[in-house]
Amino acid sequence: MKGILFALLGGFFLTFQSVANATISNQIGSWQAATMTQLTGFVLAIFIVLVIRDRSYRQLPQVSPLYASGGMLAAIVLFSNMTAVHIMGVTLTIAIFLIAQLVLAIAIDGRGWFDMSQKRIGKTQIVGVLMMIAGVIILKM
Incomplete structure (x- = not known):
């Protein structure tokens, strides 16, 4: 049940993010909007890590560079999503x-x-x- 709840939340937030990013990209550009989204997401994630006092980030050197590069893929996802929203809705x-x-x-x-x-x-x-x-x-x- 918990997994379903998180999947639903993720889906809802992805849709909200798509609309917000498409609107922002009209004002400042798609790559700029992707940058802003990545930066604000990074700030929130750091804040959450600090609040919950999770120290597992110390294991970061053990993460494969292939998997550690996932954030770079997110920039491409954001750009693709914003562009598609503008074209198709x-x-x-x-x-x-x-x-x-x-x-x-x-x-x-x-x-x-x-x-x-x-x-x-x-x-x-x-x-x-x-x-x-x-x-x-x-x-x-």
């Missing part, structure tokens, strides 16, 4: 982002990439993604 952008995430997630789970445990991918997962794609096509009509 929020609903279609989020729908297609979700499909892209699911397709890659199925590949990662099915292959066990990035040190994730391998999961069996069945027909129901594939049908679910195909149904989402059909839903986007219906949304686009």
